[in-house]
Amino acid sequence: xxxxxxxxxxxxxxxxxxxxxxxxxxxxxxxxxxxxxxxxxxxxxxxxxxxxxxxxxxxxxxxxxxxxxxxxxxxxxxxxxxxxxxxxxxxxxxxxxxxxxxxxxxxxxxxxxxxxxxxxxxxxxxxxxxxxxxxxxxxxxxxxxxxxxxxxxxxxxxxxxxxx
Amino acid sequence: xxxxxxxxxxxxxxxxxxxxxxxxxxxxxxxxxxxxxxxxxxxxxxxxxxxxxxxxxxxxxxxxxxxxxxxxxxxxxxxxxxxxxxxxxxxxxxxxxxxxx
Numbered sequence: 001x002x003x004x005x006x007x008x009x010x011x012x013x014x015x016x017x018x019x020x021x022x023x024x025x026x027x028x029x030x031x032x033x034x035x036x037x038x039x040x041x042x043x044x045x046x047x048x049x050x051x052x053x054x055x056x057x058x059x060x061x062x063x064x065x066x067x068x069x070x071x072x073x074x075x076x077x078x079x080x081x082x083x084x085x086x087x088x089x090x091x092x093x094x095x096x097x098x099x100x101x102x103x104x105x106x107x108x109x110x111x112x113x114x115x116x117x118x119x120x121x122x123x124x125x126x127x128x129x130x131x132x133x134x135x136x137x138x139x140x141x142x143x144x145x146x147x148x149x150x151x152x153x154x155x156x157x158x159x160x161x162x163x164x
Numbered sequence: 165x166x167x168x169x170x171x172x173x174x175x176x177x178x179x180x181x182x183x184x185x186x187x188x189x190x191x192x193x194x195x196x197x198x199x200x201x202x203x204x205x206x207x208x209x210x211x212x213x214x215x216x217x218x219x220x221x222x223x224x225x226x227x228x229x230x231x232x233x234x235x236x237x238x239x240x241x242x243x244x245x246x247x248x249x250x251x252x253x254x255x256x257x258x259x260x261x262x263x264x265x
Contacts, residue, residue, distance in 0.1 A: 002167050006167045010171075010175045013175065014182075017178075020198065020202065021185060026198075030198060040208070043175075049215070049216075052227055060205070064235055067239065075245070075246065077192065080192040080195065081191070092188065093189045094185060096185075096188065097188070100180070104174075104181070105174050105177055105178075108170045108174050112170035115168065115169040117167060118172070125224055130224060133222065133225055134225055134228070148236055149236050152235075152236035156243040159246070160247065
């Protein structure tokens with residue numbers, strides 16, 4: 001069951017990411033990124049991270065991607081054209097990314113024996129476990145992030161405002 | 165039926181590599197920004213997988229903070245993109261080369 005779910009949603013993740021890479025229109029890339037993020041939420045659930053799965057759907061596929069699609073539609077972004085700069089990126093980009101993937105996969109599969117395996121319902125971090133750490137041990141960093149978000153809001157408004 | 169943690173790590177490596185490739189190949193500034201988000205998500209999956217492996221809550225806390233910073237970064241980054249589009253009237257990164265030699 002776990003393996004089947006992992007294969008389905010892992011496959012959806014990879015398919016969405018490849019679609020993001022291959023589509024030339026930004027709105028198609030944004031929609032396929034939503035597929036990737038929602039499938040990742042299911043994978044988080046399989047790994048026993050229930051709060052993060054909910055936060056992934058709400059924050060990433062909800063808030064952030066709505067912001068992206070909103071900006072794409074606001075700026076009326078069209079198809080990207082091929083330029084001379086993209087040719088160099090093709091020559092360097094694909095082998096570089098493939099080499100990175102090869103190295104990482106080799107290391108992970110080599111260390112596979114030392115790593116354990118995930119069972120459905122094997123280890124579940126409930127929201128109360130998470131909040132106990134977050135609001136007791138890490139209260140100061142949590143409060144600092146609220147200041148960070150406040151600064152980000154002010155910065156976004158100041159940057160996007162039309163100057164007279 | 166069990167799934168080795170290594171499979172999750174390989175999946176996140178695949179997603180991260182696709183993100184790197186998209187970051188290098190894409191010419192539209194919004195698409196480049198989206199590939200950064202893809203890379204962040206891939207690293208988040210690694211954090212959750214290792215949190216499951218070592219039975220540590222702190223890995224998931226780290227993902228929570230990454231999400232918060234990503235949300236702030238998306239808001240500011242998209243505001244900068246709007247400002248660039250307003251002054252230069254293009255979203256192509258090859259045309260935003262004022263500081264290039």
